[in-house]
Amino acid sequence: MAELSVSTKPGNLLQTRRRVARTLTEPLWIRTLLTVIVIAFIALFLILPLIFIFAQAFQNGVGVYWAAVSSSDALSSITLTLTVLVIVVPINTVFGILLAWTTTKYRFRGKSLVVTLADLPFSISPVIGGLIFVLMFGDHGILGPWLLAHHIQLVFNTIGICIATLFVTYPFVARELIPLMENQGRLEEEASLVLGAGTLRTFFKVTLPNIKWGLLYGVILCSARAIGDFGAVSVVSGHIVGQTNTMPLQVQAFYDGYQMTAAFALSSLMSVVAIVSLALKSYIDWKSTRPE
Amino acid sequence: MSIELRHISKSYGPYQILKDINLTIQTGELVALLGPSGSGKTSLLRVLAGLEYADEGLILFHGEDLTNAPIKKRKAGFVFQHYALFDTMTIRDNIAYGLNVKRRKDRPSKQQIRERVDQLLHLVRLEPYGDRYPSQLSGGQRQRVALARALAIQPHILLLDEPFGALDAKVRKELRQWLRHLHQQVKMTSLLVTHDQEEAFEVADRVIIINKGQIEQIGTPSEVYENPVNSFVYDFIGNVNQVRGTISDGLFTNGSFRVPVDNTEQADGVAFIRPDQFAIRTPDDIQEAGRTLAATVTHIHPSGSIIKLELIGQDEDQNLEVEVTRREFDALALSKNQQVFLEARKVKVFTVN
Numbered sequence: 248m249a250e251l252s253v254s255t256k257p258g259n260l261l262q263t264r265r266r267v268a269r270t271l272t273e274p275l276w277i278r279t280l281l282t283v284i285v286i287a288f289i290a291l292f293l294i295l296p297l298i299f300i301f302a303q304a305f306q307n308g309v310g311v312y313w314a315a316v317s318s319s320d321a322l323s324s325i326t327l328t329l330t331v332l333v334i335v336v337p338i339n340t341v342f343g344i345l346l347a348w349t350t351t352k353y354r355f356r357g358k359s360l361v362v363t364l365a366d367l368p369f370s371i372s373p374v375i376g377g378l379i380f381v382l383m384f385g386d387h388g389i390l391g392p393w394l395l396a397h398h399i400q401l402v403f404n405t406i407g408i409c410i411a412t413l414f415v416t417y418p419f420v421a422r423e424l425i426p427l428m429e430n431q432g433r434l435e436e437e438a439s440l441v442l443g444a445g446t447l448r449t450f451f452k453v454t455l456p457n458i459k460w461g462l463l464y465g466v467i468l469c470s471a472r473a474i475g476d477f478g479a480v481s482v483v484s485g486h487i488v489g490q491t492n493t494m495p496l497q498v499q500a501f502y503d504g505y506q507m508t509a510a511f512a513l514s515s516l517m518s519v520v521a522i523v524s525l526a527l528k529s530y531i532d533w534k535s536t537r538p539e
Numbered sequence: 540m541s542i543e544l545r546h547i548s549k550s551y552g553p554y555q556i557l558k559d560i561n562l563t564i565q566t567g568e569l570v571a572l573l574g575p576s577g578s579g580k581t582s583l584l585r586v587l588a589g590l591e592y593a594d595e596g597l598i599l600f601h602g603e604d605l606t607n608a609p610i611k612k613r614k615a616g617f618v619f620q621h622y623a624l625f626d627t628m629t630i631r632d633n634i635a636y637g638l639n640v641k642r643r644k645d646r647p648s649k650q651q652i653r654e655r656v657d658q659l660l661h662l663v664r665l666e667p668y669g670d671r672y673p674s675q676l677s678g679g680q681r682q683r684v685a686l687a688r689a690l691a692i693q694p695h696i697l698l699l700d701e702p703f704g705a706l707d708a709k710v711r712k713e714l715r716q717w718l719r720h721l722h723q724q725v726k727m728t729s730l731l732v733t734h735d736q737e738e739a740f741e742v743a744d745r746v747i748i749i750n751k752g753q754i755e756q757i758g759t760p761s762e763v764y765e766n767p768v769n770s771f772v773y774d775f776i777g778n779v780n781q782v783r784g785t786i787s788d789g790l791f792t793n794g795s796f797r798v799p800v801d802n803t804e805q806a807d808g809v810a811f812i813r814p815d816q817f818a819i820r821t822p823d824d825i826q827e828a829g830r831t832l833a834a835t836v837t838h839i840h841p842s843g844s845i846i847k848l849e850l851i852g853q854d855e856d857q858n859l860e861v862e863v864t865r866r867e868f869d870a871l872a873l874s875k876n877q878q879v880f881l882e883a884r885k886v887k888v889f890t891v892n
């Protein structure tokens with residue numbers, strides 16, 4: 248919940264921080280100690296490993312790094328991950344908007360149950376999520392024989408990976424939007440309807456501009472997770488090198504094959520994606536708290 | 540464009556919030572819908588605008604049945620209780636919104652829209668603010684933008700939901716007079732919701748009193764003020780003194796205070812007397828002893844030309860309020876703790892059930 252409120256109203260974080268600073272009255276040495284512990288923790292567990300990844304990746308020079316990331320296995324994993332990204336993120340963006348819209352702008356029975364269920368992928372291990380799909384669509388799964396008879400293959404290929412990624416990433420957009428839209432209520436939409444606009448136009452002209460920063464933020468989180476997910480994808484992919492290995496899976500494959508430089512080179516690419524999305528997130532936080 | 544409602548009812552689950560509403564608003568009339576909080580004023584307006592559907596009844600705009608018509612067809616201008624301006628658009632874009640979303644064949648040209656927005660900005664006296672955002676305006680200015688936005692589509696009827704509710708007394712008064720003036724210019728059929736009786740009486744041609752989803756009385760301000768039909772209306776539309784007593788044999792009695800009533804049944808009753816309907820007498824010039832209450836002055840509020848007196852009756856818990864003109868006050872030379880007799884000029888008695 249804390250994460251939620253911070254992410255939807257980034258301005259609150261600053262205000263809270265300022266208020267905390269004023270109300271903290273512990274002696275200076277305690278405050279210093281606590282700050283040092285926090286910084287040391289972040290340095291040790293976040294920044295140091297990041298530096299280490301890049302150091303290892305470039306250990307043998309830029310030439311070797313380049314060779315590693317442009318090897319056919321690495322390239323095929325990058326292509327697959329990008330394919331999944333391009334398929335999954337738009338679907339989940341649309342679905343997330345739809346979910347947030349229906350649960351905040353309409354009244355219906357079982358609404359809170361729907362909202363709770365939408366959080367399921369957060370509370371369930373991605374591995375289990377992946378397993379569910381194998382058990383349903385795999386050759387020995389519930390729908391397996393029927394799918395086999397109709398020559399439909401839904402696991403151990405790109406489609407399967409997309410389905411699993413859809414499952415683990417679908418709540419991100421809705422989770423950003425629901426509190427935002429709940430807060431805004433339906434007044435502006437009603438005003439738009441009364442002024443003669445239709446539902447679609449109301450959405451694009453009134454609702455969307457109001458939620459655009461939250462939406463963008465949700466899309467970034469969704470993308471980051473779609474690129475980085477290991478658990479669910481690992482189960483449905485089948486680990487076919489050059490075919491069904493996404494970037495995280497390929498990192499694992501390189502690592503298992505003692506190709507350390509390649510493993511770290513690919514990891515560094517994923518780290519760059521993470522850093523860029525963090526930067527984007529900060530930009531959005533800053534942008535959305537500024538007055539018009 | 541006239542509006543007619545016939546037998547409109549609406550419930551939310553087990554709660555009936557509109558009960559058999561019947562009313563007609565003539566073309567060009569400005570009618571105030573007056574009632575306490577939660578009485579169903581907003582709900583009635585929403586049903587009219589098409590934001591909500593009635594469970595039963597008919598809605599006719601100029602004789603045309605629009606009961607189940609979509610929002611768009613009703614062409615109603617709606618000014619919301621809390622403005623509901625589009626925060627991400629400038630004031631100009633807010634006002635132009637209803638024109639910009641028209642279908643291409645009905646949409647005025649860009650030039651025409653700009654001119655129309657200019658006119659409206661002029662009308663609501665906000666010319667310098669066109670390029671600002673709603674968050675950069677004061678409450679009263681936002682309210683005027685909301686009005687301009689509603690007027691831009693040249694609605695057939697104008698629905699105003701407590702348009703001045705969130706503003707301070709002075710701004711309210713200004714906007715109220717301004718609205719009255721505007722209505723005289725535009726002559727649009729309008730329904731104004733308010734819970735402020737002063738506002739309703741000052742602005743409206745006719746007043747509708749609503750309570751618990753039911754219409755209690757419809758009439759011109761003076762009709763409603765002079766002849767409230769029941770104790771609710773009496774109580775609601777002005778501060779009024781209530782004297783409790785019993786009714787028997789066609790007579791309302793509280794001690795020596797006796798007023799004849801039409802009702803011959805035995806019942807408890809309340810006599811309503813407005814503060815300006817008391818004459819203050821000294822013991823020697825009482826004219827009708829049966830209409831007189833003995834009381835002691837507890838407070839004197841000299842506020843302008845009218846002096847407000849607070850008094851306490853013979854029953855210790857009987858608080859009374861009386862208004863006298865400054866001239867009367869000076870002639871009587873009243874002072875605090877003085878014992879006086881209040882003779883009621885006009886009394887209205889209702890039975891209590």
Ligand SMILES: Nc1ncnc2c1ncn2[C@@H]1O[C@H](COP(=O)(O)OP(=O)(O)OP(=O)(O)O)[C@@H](O)[C@H]1O
Nearest residue numbers: 551554556574575576577578579580581582583734
């Ligand atoms: N969506 C809803 N669901 C259930 N009950 C509602 C809903 N909207 C309004 N009500 C109820 O209907 C009644 C009338 O509400 P309404 O908003 O019309 O009152 P109002 O006269 O406008 O009050 P106010 O002066 O406070 O604005 C209230 O008792 C309210 O609780």
Ligand SMILES: [Mg+2]
Nearest residue numbers: 580581582620
């Ligand atoms: Mg209301």
